[in-house]
Amino acid sequence: MPVNFMPTPQELFRFAPEMLLTLVATIIMVLEPLSGADGKRKFAVISFLSLAAAIALSVAAAGDPGAAFSSMIVVDGFSTFFRILVMVAGVLTILISTNYLRMEEHESGEYYALVLFSIVGQCIMVSANELIMLFIGLECSSIASYVLAGFLRDDKRNNESALKYFLLGSFATAFLLYGVAWIYGTTGYTNLSEIRRVLLDPNSNQNMVVISAATALMFVGFAFKVSAAPFQMWAPDVYQGAPAPVTAFMSVGPKAAAFAMFLRVLMTAFEPVKDRWEPLLWTSALATMVIGNFAALRQTNIKRLLAYSSIAHAGYIMVALTAHSDIGTAAAMFYLASYTFMNIGAFAVVTYIARKGERHVEIQDLAGLSQRRPVVAAMLTIFLLSLTGIPLTAGFFGKFYIFKAALDANMVWLAVLGMLNSAVAAYYYLRLIVVMYMQAPSDEMEELPAPSVGIQAAMFAAAAATVFLGVFPSVVLDYAGKSASFIR
């Protein structure tokens, strides 16, 4: 096959955000040992600026959409949306990380380099149109996250979190790969559009049992990455043990990217065999919502509670995936955008109240926060109300569009059960608000110093975005609706 291996400038431009971030992350790794103990702060600034530049490049690249590198990656509205989303998540993560790392005396360039590498992997995941690329992006993002989860290497909780994440993560990836190998073997292609073409071809005479089995194996890998039932058990342990800013990052960035890749694979390559995977997704969506919400009811640790809440949110997004329509895709995109802001916001507050060594992450540590730090308490209230799905916040419209998509797809029961689940969720979110506002602070509580500039910036930005998406949802939703149809 005659292929010109030299990429054109146009193709390179479409891949420019990833190249920029890789370059900057590598430079940070080189400069890290050369900088003194007080020079670490500049790495935060460098990575912040490079992410801003990469967002600008993604916007510029969106002006000229299309495939690149023999259609290994494809830049369309969908990938641009998620590229920008994971980069914004990265920016907010860096803002809440700097002060935390300094407090734990672990500030180093490696942290920022790993965040950037992880974001590069996520950008590749969301724009990959090819199973090989998808695997590389996934591993790029995962391997960096494994290290980040155990970043404070003297902390036993960090060690354990990283090990659990690593073992279960690589197990899931191995299964995903086994499924991919069989898909390649039966269809003869690794390109998503080609696989779709073969599956649609009535003369191709595919063995449907093998295709279904391979899809199920791939589902194991995807379900693990988005923490959907029955592969959600790693999430609470990993989220609880990892450093708070890393948990904030892991619960949004890799998750959004994994959902994007899941959506693209389902809606392009495996759309012709949707009858096979629809019952699987239906069951998984329901189980994810139920397990997440009911397990969250009895948690006393805030990080663990938010971990179960993030499982429940994955369940809502799975409902949108089950609907497998353009409306469902747009709803999932909108939900992931609003979830990113409200979850990072909530974790910014958790990072702030945790203090050194993360000693204060129990729900009781929130007692009287409204008197001790009224602004922080108000911010956390906005995030929790949005996670509950109260009108005028982003979470309300997110859930509204998802259940509307489910109803449009004639999944009345799934929509009803989903709504009942979000009523259960109100209990544990409102309980946090009650503790903050109705309980007096105990006398032993130490003084809470004012939040650092980074945490304040992240909190206000996330709160502003949450309210903005709640009042003007159409700004994002119109874009999502336009870019929800894939190049097939």
Next chain:
Amino acid sequence: MLAPITTGHYLVLSAALLLIGAVGILMRRNVVVIMMSIELILNAVNINLVAFDKYLHKLNGQIFAIFVITVAVAEAAVGLGILIALFRNKETVLVDEIDLLKW
């Protein structure tokens, strides 16, 4: 005279490796053995990919296999690094003794 080795033989070998790996991950307590089991599954994938390539007369699978090998090495390096960090703090490599985070 032995029968020639066909694609089917490779697929059976690969399925056997997958099974051994999966059972190893679920049954073994030692983290190092679990990592070895994960490597077994990845090698099952590689055998599959290369066998399908031979059958389909294509190259994608072999290229894929090279990527899988490369990434598996990186992953194993990170995994062993994490394990060493854990061993320094806890002096154990048995999964059932790593139980700090539980509800």
